[in-house]
Amino acid sequence: MSLTLRVNPIACVGHGMCAELLPEVIELDRWGYPILTARTVPRPLVDHARRAVRACPTLALLLEQSTGKHR
Amino acid sequence: MALAPRSPRGPRSPAERNQAPARFRPPGPRVPRLLAGIGGLPPGLEGHELRYGPLPVRGLARGRPGRLIDLAEASGLTGRGGAGFPTGRKMRSVAAGSGSKVVVANGAEGEPASRKDRLLLTMLPHLVLDGIALAAEAVGASQAYLCVHGTEDNLLHHLDRAVLERQAAGLDPVQIEVVGLPHRYVSSEQSSIVQFLNGGPAVPTFSPPRPHERGVNGNPTLVHNVETLAHLALIARFGDRWFRRAGLPSAPGTTLVTVSGAVRNPGVYEIELGTSAGQVVALADGPSEPLQALLIGGYFGAWLPVSAAWPVPMTHAGLKAAGGALGAGIVIALPASCCPIAETARVIRYLAEETAGQCGPCVFGLPALADALAQLAFSGGSPGQDRGRSLAEIAGLIRVVEGRGACRHPDGATQLARSMLRAFPADSHRHERQGPCHGLARPPLLPLPGDEERDWDFR
Numbered sequence: 001m002s003l004t005l006r007v008n009p010i011a012c013v014g015h016g017m018c019a020e021l022l023p024e025v026i027e028l029d030r031w032g033y034p035i036l037t038a039r040t041v042p043r044p045l046v047d048h049a050r051r052a053v054r055a056c057p058t059l060a061l062l063l064e065q066s067t068g069k070h071r
Numbered sequence: 072m073a074l075a076p077r078s079p080r081g082p083r084s085p086a087e088r089n090q091a092p093a094r095f096r097p098p099g100p101r102v103p104r105l106l107a108g109i110g111g112l113p114p115g116l117e118g119h120e121l122r123y124g125p126l127p128v129r130g131l132a133r134g135r136p137g138r139l140i141d142l143a144e145a146s147g148l149t150g151r152g153g154a155g156f157p158t159g160r161k162m163r164s165v166a167a168g169s170g171s172k173v174v175v176a177n178g179a180e181g182e183p184a185s186r187k188d189r190l191l192l193t194m195l196p197h198l199v200l201d202g203i204a205l206a207a208e209a210v211g212a213s214q215a216y217l218c219v220h221g222t223e224d225n226l227l228h229h230l231d232r233a234v235l236e237r238q239a240a241g242l243d244p245v246q247i248e249v250v251g252l253p254h255r256y257v258s259s260e261q262s263s264i265v266q267f268l269n270g271g272p273a274v275p276t277f278s279p280p281r282p283h284e285r286g287v288n289g290n291p292t293l294v295h296n297v298e299t300l301a302h303l304a305l306i307a308r309f310g311d312r313w314f315r316r317a318g319l320p321s322a323p324g325t326t327l328v329t330v331s332g333a334v335r336n337p338g339v340y341e342i343e344l345g346t347s348a349g350q351v352v353a354l355a356d357g358p359s360e361p362l363q364a365l366l367i368g369g370y371f372g373a374w375l376p377v378s379a380a381w382p383v384p385m386t387h388a389g390l391k392a393a394g395g396a397l398g399a400g401i402v403i404a405l406p407a408s409c410c411p412i413a414e415t416a417r418v419i420r421y422l423a424e425e426t427a428g429q430c431g432p433c434v435f436g437l438p439a440l441a442d443a444l445a446q447l448a449f450s451g452g453s454p455g456q457d458r459g460r461s462l463a464e465i466a467g468l469i470r471v472v473e474g475r476g477a478c479r480h481p482d483g484a485t486q487l488a489r490s491m492l493r494a495f496p497a498d499s500h501r502h503e504r505q506g507p508c509h510g511l512a513r514p515p516l517l518p519l520p521g522d523e524e525r526d527w528d529f530r
Binding site: 007008009010011012013014029030031032033035 | 275276277429430431432433435436471475476477
């Protein structure tokens with residue numbers, strides 16, 4: 001079982017908190033919206049990922065147990 | 072499929088009534104099938120039943136509603152709205168869901184260069200309505216909707232009349248409601264329709280859940296294109312083996328295509344899947360002037376240079392292998408004297424305007440891509456120090472936008488832009504180095520809604 005990150009692009013308005021808190025996996029595009037550089041969160045970064053998810057003001061960052069079912 | 076002979080005396084038993092009598096011969100065996108139903112007989116339900124026989128709802132089910140799903144799966148029918156998902160599999164997943172089910176027929180045809188769905192709804196509404204009724208029975212739906220563009224008053228009235236005619240005849244096992252959607256490119260996306268039917272705006276939603284999991288009123292919802300449903304109505308009557316007599320084993324049946332651009336006889340044609348793109352142009356009486364490329368799949372599709380496009384089989388797999396997409400079966404022939412860069416730039420501008428305005432990468436990325444393409448097409452690439460970097464900028468924007476929206480809108484646009492770079496490398500470089508080409512002398516070819524009000528000051 002692994003944890004994967006997903007952005008809800010409708011909810012995201014580009015605050016950019018996630019990239020501050022999890023730069024290893026999230027960078028921002030030229031307009032300030034997150035780009036995930038890896039889908040799966042490496043185990044040592046899971047706590048940081050949880051913090052980034054909690055910090056998102058629009059609840060647009062999702063940490064999900066990967067089922068392999070959805071793209 | 073064995074056909075029961077018509078009983079020589081007395082009224083037919085219910086079982087017989089639901090078998091297609093011998094005189095209802097399947098159209099075909101190959102093409103046309105759907106389009107064979109146009110003309111000759113009185114319009115309305117009467118002519119429809121004379122041609123195809125009664126709706127085989129009960130006879131088909133024989134106490135087992137899932138039989139149509141088996142038939143659909145065995146037929147190999149795939150969605151004709153653009154994505155090409157196996158129809159039977161979609162039906163089965165909705166049928167397996169819990170609670171009451173909903174069927175949505177998508178006739179909103181967002182692609183500006185497509186006419187097939189409107190043709191079907193205008194000329195063969197009862198074949199589509201048969202498909203809705205059959206699909207509803209098969210998945211156990213208690214409500215069905217037929218969605219078209221809300222601006223088309225005549226079509227809405229025409230369909231309302233057809234539904235009333237069927238109600239008076241006590242034909243359909245479910246209530247079918249005709250619904251007008253706001254006229255926008257993204258409103259025909261399936262999650263847009265579901266959100267609209269739930270009382271929200273007709274814009275795409277974040278998924279999962281997908282409509283087949285949680286759709287209208289939270290119920291499992293089957294969304295099919297209207298052409299898919301019309302094929303289903305024929306499969307229900309004539310069987311999966313009949314259906315497979317046309318097309319390829321891997322892509323069976325026929326499909327409607329809309330051919331336009333520089334062809335002698337533009338219009339909607341029915342082809343066997345696997346027909347080559349060149350044969351499709353020939354069906355439209357061939358090119359009306361020398362061609363340089365075909366745009367296949369509409370504005371979410373791809374340009375293919377004419378030599379590469381000609382032998383490509385019209386199937387999802389065939390076009391994908393050639394770097395294109397079948398989409399909803401749109402073929403536009405681009406004359407040699409048109410500027411493909413300018414044509415692409417105009418369409419990307421249109422798609423940028425048609426964003427639902429929800430996702431940042433689409434809201435900011437598509438206008439930026441449209442700006443870069445317009446610069447390349449009409450002014451000869453980026454000015455000043457960035458001179459010669461336009462193509463790199465376009466490629467970079469494509470990469471940054473792709474796959475980052477809630478729906479496929481940004482990806483459709485980037486696929487078209489990428490295909491321009493691939494199909495017209497010489498034109499692209501010439502524009503970047505030397506500025507606009509003589510193709511701008513011609514009026515634009517690709518149709519856009521509201522074209523007459525558009526201010527194409529750079530053209």
